[in-house]
Amino acid sequence: MDRTQTLHIDRLRNLTYGLVCFGLIVVLALEGWQLYQSYRQAFFQARQAATNLTRATEAHVRDAIRQADTLLVGVVERSEWEGLERLNSSRMQTFLKRQVGVLPQLHGLFIYDRNGRWLVTDSGQIPANANNADREYFMYHREHDDPGVHIGRVITSRSTGELVIPVSRRINAADGSFAGVALATLKVAYFNDFYAQFRVSKEDAFTLTYYDGTILVRRPFVPDVIGTSIAQGQIFKDLLPLQDAGTALIESSIDGKERMYSFQRFGDFPLVAISGISAEAIRLPWWRQLIVAVVVLILIGLSTAAFARVLLQQISRSELADRELRNAHKALRKFSLEDALTGLANRRRLDDVLPQELGRVRRTRAPLGVIMLDIDYFKLYNDRYGHVAGDAAIQAVAGVLASYARRAEDLPARYGGEEMMLLLPGANEANSLEIAQGVRQAVFDLAREHQGSPLGIVTVSLGVAVAYPHQAENNDVAALIKQADTALYQAKSQGRNQACAYQAPDVTGARRST
Ligand SMILES: Nc1nc2c(ncn2[C@@H]2O[C@H](COP(=O)(O)OP(=O)(O)OP(=O)(O)O)[C@@H](O)[C@H]2O)c(=O)[nH]1
Structure with a gap:
């Protein structure tokens, strides 16, 4: 009582x-x-x-x-x-x-x-x-x-x-x-x-x-x-x-x-x-x-x-x-809104919040930054250290991600598997990229052993996308996630352990990464 x-x-x-x-x-x-x-x-x-x-x-x-x-x-x-x-x-x-x-x-x-x-x-x-x-x-x-x-x-x-x-x-x-x-x-x-x-x-x-x-x-x-x-x-x-x-x-x-x-x-x-x-x-x-x-x-x-x-x-x-x-x-x-393994918001919550946040972008004219995170070579990690150790690694990375949700409206979530997201209402691309880089560095600094990775430690790749009020095409959940995913893919394909911001292909065809 x-x-x-x-x-x-x-x-x-x-x-x-x-x-x-x-x-x-x-x-x-x-x-x-x-x-x-x-x-x-x-x-x-x-x-x-x-x-x-x-x-x-x-x-x-x-x-x-x-x-x-x-x-x-x-x-x-x-x-x-x-x-x-x-x-x-x-x-x-x-x-x-x-x-x-x-x-x-x-x-x-x-x-x-x-x-x-x-x-x-x-x-x-x-x-x-x-x-x-x-x-x-x-x-x-x-x-x-x-x-x-x-x-x-x-x-x-x-x-x-x-x-x-x-x-x-x-x-x-x-x-x-x-x-x-x-x-x-x-x-x-x-x-x-x-x-x-x-x-x-x-x-x-x-x-x-x-x-x-x-x-x-x-x-x-x-x-x-x-x-x-x-x-x-x-x-x-x-x-x-x-x-x-x-x-x-x-x-x-x-x-x-x-x-x-x-x-x-x-x-x-x-x-x-x-x-x-x-x-x-x-x-x-x-x-x-x-x-x-x-x-x-x-x-x-x-x-x-x-x-x-x-x-x-x-x-x-x-x-x-x-x-x-x-x-x-x-x-x-x-329980229905929280991921049991990491304590982050679960996919259901994310699916609820994302449309609301996009609505807010339209109403308040403030951007919404989205970071998509994926653990590098995680399959190999699981294979080498076992599923339980894999879970612990996911928890460790989730802890880092959650620590970067510094404002009340920031929302760290588990998107699925070893993929996670961080919603940053009000953050533009530069802010979001900076935070993504901070997360990457913090995971790197954990120096968690990963013999399956060329760096020998657990690292993460991150893709950043931002929904702006003037970019109508971004103001759609699927499109925004796709952009973040594309940026993540970019980070993976550029060698992993890095953060990339989404670049529209029709503008320069190039992508920025850090
Ligand atoms: N331990 C554990 N493993 C998971 C969980 N969810 C997904 N996985 C594993 O994460 C691995 C994801 O591997 P892939 O997405 O294929 O790629 P990868 O090995 O991470 O390689 P890259 O993403 O290309 O760096 C799979 O082996 C999944 O079984 C989980 O909750 N716990």
């Missing part, structure tokens, strides 16, 4: 690999962009889902508390109207029992007097010496004449041992003094069961807290965290002071897991609802997508590289075949 071909194939290879790389980079960029978008989309959707869950939770909790509070408002109204001392306990108990049966979130309904003693319960059972004066909500109402609803921290029910959220209102005496407390307890389990209905991953979290961060309800349910505070978590420390609702990707202060959290402060209750969707669960489908994309990209890359390789091999092969074919054509053409 030559240098140009190697360069061409190298360029083609670089171009192909460049295109393959460019294509892969484009695919990679598009895939990367798509993955980036789907990553963002996943978190955007998680943000929305968390917000929706928080809103649903908030609405559900608010409704549950409102229903309980509406009951309390009625109980307080009746208690204050009748007066706790005169309260018809059995009628009230029936009323409370009916309400608890209707509202699934209710754990129980209770009325306490100003000393914390149990007056009425929905179950009708009052433990001996039961007193709730030590409860936070009781103390709150005793100390605050605020008639609004109070939601307390989670406590363990004294009647059933269940975790409950106390929702209470103060009952006033006719003079406005503290008369007791009406209490509704909401089951923590009710909210846990509600959260459990959400179709979410087990790593997702829902939390209902008091406004100060104390946990009332949490899913996943861990009994130990109920009643603890997440006030030091990022939501309470950094976000809630600035906004009532929002979302953030943060680590849980309870289990350290990263989640997309949505939080919302209740407008009418001192509560905060928080939903957190596991970041791991958000990223999982994205990771799967990434792995599939990477595998697909690797496969595309490998198959494209393999395809490019095969393509290049094919191109290289066809380039090579093409080049070999062209070289073969060149060689064939060379």
Whole structure:
């Protein structure tokens, strides 16, 4: 493979690999962009889902508390109207029992007097010496004449041992003094069961807290965290002071897991609802997508590289075949126009070129010199030294003749046998004769032994003819060759080892030789 071909194939290879790389980079960029978008989309959707869950939770909790509070408002109204001392306990108990049966979130309904003693319960059972004066909500109402609803921290029910959220209102005496407390307890389990209905991953979290961060309800349910505070978590420390609702990707202060959290402060209750969707669960489908994309990209890359390789091999092969074919054509053409023994132009080439050169004589008005050469006594040479040595002698003479073809348009040729020609476009008779003489002398100087020759060395005889534009008779291939041949014959007949120029017989009848 030559240098140009190697360069061409190298360029083609670089171009192909460049295109393959460019294509892969484009695919990679598009895939990367798509993955980036789907990553963002996943978190955007998680943000929305968390917000929706928080809103649903908030609405559900608010409704549950409102229903309980509406009951309390009625109980307080009746208690204050009748007066706790005169309260018809059995009628009230029936009323409370009916309400608890209707509202699934209710754990129980209770009325306490100003000393914390149990007056009425929905179950009708009052433990001996039961007193709730030590409860936070009781103390709150005793100390605050605020008639609004109070939601307390989670406590363990004294009647059933269940975790409950106390929702209470103060009952006033006719003079406005503290008369007791009406209490509704909401089951923590009710909210846990509600959260459990959400179709979410087990790593997702829902939390209902008091406004100060104390946990009332949490899913996943861990009994130990109920009643603890997440006030030091990022939501309470950094976000809630600035906004009532929002979302953030943060680590849980309870289990350290990263989640997309949505939080919302209740407008009418001192509560905060928080939903957190596991970041791991958000990223999982994205990771799967990434792995599939990477595998697909690797496969595309490998198959494209393999395809490019095969393509290049094919191109290289066809380039090579093409080049070999062209070289073969060149060689064939060379062989068809070149004499195999001497490397000079062959007879076929001479037959092509001579008419062209004569045409050029007519067009350019410049002469064409022709030298016809013949080795002297060559038959004897062959007979004495053998045919192979004869071939070598022909080659040696051809070398000399070729060395006298000094201009690009000069053409040395083998005319046939041991006869050779030298075409000298632009050369007149004097130039041609001079060159012929130079050839003769150079062959003589070779001093190649030839015992069959009187001079004892190989010599040549040369005939010179010139085609001039004004000599129409010369401007014919056969006539020109005949003239050169005649001049050669002249040289032979005058003793060989000489060069003669053709002289037209009708002018002087004499021939010139040197
Ligand atoms: N070795 C060899 N001999 C060749 C080749 N072509 C022609 N010859 C021989 O060249 C000889 C030419 O001889 P002739 O043309 O008869 O004349 P000559 O012996 O050269 O004598 P003059 O030309 O009169 O000096 C013949 O014996 C051919 O066989 C060739 O390619 N190789």
